[in-house]
Amino acid sequence: MKVLLYPFSLLYGLVMWLRNRFYDKGLLTAVEFDIPVIAAGNLSVGGTGKTPHVEYMIRLLKDYYRVATLSRGYNRRSSGYILADAHSTAADIGDEPMQFHAKFPDISVCVGEERMLAIPQLLGDEPYTQVVLLDDAFQHRSVKPGMNIMITDYSRLFTRDHVVPFGRLREGRRGYHRADCIIVSKCPPHLSLSEKQALEKEINPLPHQRLFFTTLQYGALSDMMTHQPVEVPQPATVLLACGIARPEPLLNELKQRYDQVYLLSFPDHYYYTEKDIAKIKKECSDLPGTEKIVITTEKDAVRLQLLKGALAEQNLQIAVMPVEVSFLFGEAELFNNFIFDYIGRHLPAPGQ
CATH class of the missing domain: 3.40.50.10700 (AF0625-like)
Known part of the structure; x- marks a missing residue:
């Protein structure tokens, strides 16, 4: 039965390819902002471990910059732009934004389907915001982030997948070209160097792209x-x-x-x-x-x-x-510096 879905997968992939080409050629407008905007997302439908990676960046940045997260607020029971406050619930803003809000009450958390409109509203409500983390925005191309982070599951690499409904990809594999950074998530904690090298060869990152490998670490109940x-x-x-x-x-x-x-x-x-x-x-x-x-x-x-x-x-x-991510092969500092270097091109370095 799945084979019968392949023509629909080709059709959907063509539609997404045309849409991306329109953005690449400037036929569809993408808005840029003056402050650092980092988008974290994936090519596939759910399950790549995106949320703990966003939390990692929140922990990394919140003591140095005024950080805000912007999500669509998937499956929430509301609509439009909402800035989380003390009365917000998962029904209002969605489960992942509510998780950010509960764990990091000192940052701004907001939701909005139209991110190109939500970011100006956020900056109007929180004018001192310095860094915006866009949650699950890899395909939301109406906003052009300064940095695109693409996350792919070790057990379901995008290189081995197909476009929905035949597979789980939201667009063709070549969409990874837009990423500045690729993270292979949910790796075995003792991933060997030889397997890392094999995955690097399979993914074949472009010259400007950085490739990292992370694993999940579970905490105390x-x-x-x-x-x-x-x-x-x-x-x-x-x-x-x-x-x-x-x-x-x-x-x-x-x-x-x-x-x-x-x-x-x-x-x-x-x-x-x-x-x-x-x-x-x-x-x-x-x-x-x-x-x-x-x-x-x-x-x-x-x-x-x-x-x-x-x-x-x-x-x-x-x-x-609870769950957090840990970077393998001692590359956490490399990733941290990669993020800080990007932000530093727009804002003073921490402590200056």
Whole structure:
């Protein structure tokens, strides 16, 4: 059946190719801004680990510059431009922006479908903003960022994929030419130098492009509501309840930590209902063993927190597993300098 989708993939790829050519030739207008704008995105549909990479850049920059993030706010229950405040929820601004807002309250977080309009609105609301991080904006070409970062999943490299619906690419593989930096994400933590070199040869970055490799690092569990550390007695039975594009890396991590791990999967960016809370409670209760715990992701947590009443009614404790990215082969400083060098062409260096 999938083969029957190939003609539609060719047609969609042609449409995207024409659209990109129109932007490349100036037939469609792309707006540039005077301040540093860094776009992080991917060629494929979801699941590349984009969010922890954006968080990495927030941590890198926020102590030196006034940083703002701008996202579309995918699957939110609102529309238009919104600047996050103390009353914002995942329903208002989307789960990923809400995650940024909750973890980094000292930066500006906003959402807007039309980024070329949202950036001036952001600068009007927060005129001292120095750096804007565009979340998931690789195909949003109406804004021309000063730096384009493209992230591709180690297990689903764009070089081995096809355009939707036959594959998972949002546009043809040659779209990677627009990137200033390519990151191969979710690599094995002990990726060998020989495999790195093979991947470099396969991706074949252009002379102006930098190529980095990252892996995921999972942290200590905390209670979803109180944010206090959670200790899990061993042996433990774990129910991973989550709605993310690719739960496999987290599932594998949990299987290394705990004796028995079960997955209860929901659609990506899913908004939970009270029935779902009851289902999670029952699934956990039915698992074998005496020590049981429900674990979810940070992205799911901001959506689950919309149902505080149902969680309290079910007396359901959920632990959150945080995740960060780590650069392989000791290249974190190279990436950091790459980012600071770009910003330094527009703004004074930190400390000056």
